[in-house]
Amino acid sequence: MQAYLDILNRAVADYSRGDRPVVQAPAASELQQILDLSLQQEGADLDVLEQAVQDYLHYNPDSAQADYFKLLYSGRNNAALLGDWITSLSNATMHTYQVGPVATLMELELIKNWNSLVGFNEGDGLMVSGGSQANLIGMMLARHKVCPEFKTRGADGRRLIAYVSDQAHYSAQKAVNVLGIGSDNLVAVATDDEGRMCPQALEAAIEESLAAGHQPFYISLTAGTTVVGAFDPVLECRAVADKYDLWLHIDGAWGAPVLFSEQSRHLLANSGLADSFAWDAHKLMNVPITAAVILVREAGLLKECFSGGGGEYLFHADENAAFNLGERSMQCGRRADSLKVWLSWKALGYKGFAAKIDHLQGLKSLCVSQIEQTDRLEMIAPAEYLNVVFRFKPEGIDDEQTLRRLNIAITKTMMRNGGAYVDYAQYKGRSGIRLILANDAAQAGNIERFLQACVTTGEQLVASGEY
Ligand SMILES: Cc1ncc(COP(=O)(O)O)c(C=O)c1O
Structure with missing residues (x-):
């Protein structure tokens, strides 16, 4: 048991340093080439298992990071862990x-x-x-x-x-x-x-x-x-x-x-x-x-x-x-x-969950007002809750399919560059970026940097035509 606990301790210490990109998963076919996941007749040593644990964590998106905006959960809840x-x-x-x-x-x-x-x-x-x-x-x-x-x-x-x-x-x-x-x-x-x-x-x-x-x-x-x-x-x-x-x-x-x-x-x-x-x-x-x-x-x-x-x-x-x-x-x-x-x-109490929601609702309002104040960004749905669906829309591009390709390219480029991890979605025929606020470690700075990155990435893609 102790040897396994040591592996766990090392993995947790390494993983929770938080100095990794939010996401860095290569395409599935590429990852299949990188990792040897084959199973054999003979059992393997502990160091092989430890390496597998490290690989697993290395390639898994880090859902605990404040710039993980992709899914309807994010962050780390230590008591629950x-x-x-x-x-x-x-x-x-x-x-x-x-x-x-x-x-x-x-x-x-x-x-x-x-x-x-x-x-x-x-x-x-x-x-x-x-x-x-x-x-x-x-x-x-x-x-x-x-x-x-x-x-x-x-x-x-x-x-x-x-x-x-x-x-x-x-x-x-x-x-x-x-x-x-x-x-x-x-x-x-x-x-x-x-x-x-x-x-x-x-x-x-x-x-x-x-x-x-x-x-x-x-x-x-x-x-x-x-x-x-x-x-x-x-x-x-x-x-x-x-x-x-x-x-x-x-x-x-x-x-x-x-x-x-x-x-x-x-x-x-x-x-x-x-x-x-x-x-x-x-x-x-x-x-x-x-x-x-x-x-x-x-x-x-x-x-x-x-x-x-x-x-x-x-x-x-x-x-x-x-x-x-x-x-x-x-x-x-x-x-x-x-x-x-x-x-x-028990650890957070009712008040802890309430505080989390209130913080995230505040962040949402800030995010929406920044989008509304930024020339090339527009909301494509009202944001009553913690989903902010918006898009980059430069002057002169009105065609829906082009905007869709452009916004998808923004999310993919940000993901490849190890920036924020976010998804795209469609709402009533319009496509854009879906930002989910679920991690109360996120602060105003994370939102500001993210929106800025959307604009910069969008402008670069338009300039290069690579989308
Ligand atoms: C509104 C809603 N209902 C149900 C589900 C499914 O939940 P689960 O993934 O826990 O099965 C989701 C998942 O995103 C959801 O957004």
């Missing part, structure tokens, strides 16, 4: 209380706290592998509610219809596929200019399904859309859901943490009116992947929907039976993700 290591040390699994006692109680405590933030006073929930699984479970609960026989008899000729906004995460497409609903039965409801679902369009889509003789069953709103960070209107869509007696889910994978912040909570007003709610701790709460939860307003429904099997050998009817979370899960073995979330929540 400690939890992740201890979780692996214990190798607990979460089907029964007996094999993960503290993790089970921590998970239940977290669910209680998450539910109280969302406004589910009597709810329950379960930690899952991510927002995709949480969204799938939300849809499955809706299917169970409208059609409990689905569990035993399958679709039985029914055509169930689900509604999400045209900005919803693609996990909705996976869910209709996995659940046997079918992608033709997933309706993408129109959004307004801000990227929020239009309640009138939702109602019209439901009427259309009914007129076709189909059965609407599920509406999923997004709190913090993936590209522009929009929040769908809960109150208005709840009214539509009530009118047609439909399940209302909220995908808060990215935006849910606004509930920690007094200043930003209004974005998710009325969250407690939903029936289920997805929340990723591995995004803005910055807990190492994976850590997420599905919260359900009606306690007991998860178990009703998922239970089945395992009674003969696993789920014993003993004094801890009520604590066997496996009966409300689609997984058998399930990682004990609660420890890392609990430790970081």
Whole structure:
């Protein structure tokens, strides 16, 4: 064990120096040539393993750095990291209380706290592998509610219809596929200019399904859309859901943490009116992947929907039976993700998460105002949350395809030069750079340098014509 701990110590010390480029991954085919990843009959020595660890970290983008703006998570959460290591040390699994006692109680405590933030006073929930699984479970609960026989008899000729906004995460497409609903039965409801679902369009889509003789069953709103960070209107869509007696889910994978912040909570007003709610701790709460939860307003429904099997050998009817979370899960073995979330929540407190969001919202406002004040930069979507979608648009270039190529080239050039790591995206037909503010180590200087680099890189590319 000690020799492995020494490798870990050296790797951590080296990795956390933070003096590396944010990203330096060569193309996959090139990296395949650089690294020897072959496996042999004979086992290798420790120094071979240590070299592999070093290579792994060397080529992996450094998501902890303040200039990592690419994805919906960034930064380092040391308490959660400690939890992740201890979780692996214990190798607990979460089907029964007996094999993960503290993790089970921590998970239940977290669910209680998450539910109280969302406004589910009597709810329950379960930690899952991510927002995709949480969204799938939300849809499955809706299917169970409208059609409990689905569990035993399958679709039985029914055509169930689900509604999400045209900005919803693609996990909705996976869910209709996995659940046997079918992608033709997933309706993408129109959004307004801000990227929020239009309640009138939702109602019209439901009427259309009914007129076709189909059965609407599920509406999923997004709190913090993936590209522009929009929040769908809960109150208005709840009214539509009530009118047609439909399940209302909220995908808060990215935006849910606004509930920690007094200043930003209004974005998710009325969250407690939903029936289920997805929340990723591995995004803005910055807990190492994976850590997420599905919260359900009606306690007991998860178990009703998922239970089945395992009674003969696993789920014993003993004094801890009520604590066997496996009966409300689609997984058998399930990682004990609660420890890392609990430790970081304990370390930071509610106030720590609120302060993080407030800091990042402040940085977002600064970023937007700098973009608006810079001649060759323009916003291409409103930035209510922590997604800033903008582009470099020099005078004389108006063609959308040219602007797209140019802005993609800016992100790639910055990545190659070891500068900031950022992605590009498309919003309502316009392409630009998507900057995500998820790392509270980022300060005004990081934003100023980044925007300056966008302009300089853009100008160089225009001058050289190489895009
Ligand atoms: C709004 C939204 N929902 C769901 C997901 C999927 O979450 P996960 O990657 O945890 O499965 C994402 C991922 O980016 C997302 O942005």
